[in-house]
Amino acid sequence: MSDKQSQLRDESPLFVGDYYDGAYGPTIILIASSPNACAWLQDVFRELAHGGTNRMLTTEAKMRFTNLTALKLVNRTNGPRVTLRRDDDTAGKSFVWSATAEGWLYLAELIQPLADGVAGHQYLTEDKDDIAAVELSSGERDVVTASR
Secondary structure, eight states, X not given: OOHHHHHHHHSOXXXXXXXXXETTEEEEXXXXXXXXXXXXXXXXXXXXXXXXXOEEGGGOTTEEEESOSEEEEEEESSSXXXXXXXXXXXXXXXXXXXXXXXXXXXXXHHTHHHHTTOOEXXXXXXXXXXXXXXXXXXXXXXXXXXXX
């Protein structure tokens, strides 16, 4: 591991992620370290909406996950606005979170209050045959405490 990779690993991540059985069923939670983390995620969503390449959140240096093998973000040209499915190509707890350009822009707009510093959470799946919910939490102390 290079010194730079080691340094990135030692820094606090923008997000801590987990997969667990929540009150509404299987849930992937993304706990933001700050409003700036939410703004970074907005940029990822907007990049995807404008034709950016697919992203693997579980390998991003700015993310740390437990209980999750892979979370791939994929841009689609048609179909439902936002979906979360199992990734049959990867073993373990692996998911493909996909959206149309309109869907990624919708998600970017949905988390604007969190990027502006408002504490709270948003569900980033539409609960239409999704395999799990994706929840983004920012500034909620009880959530941070429960995740440690």
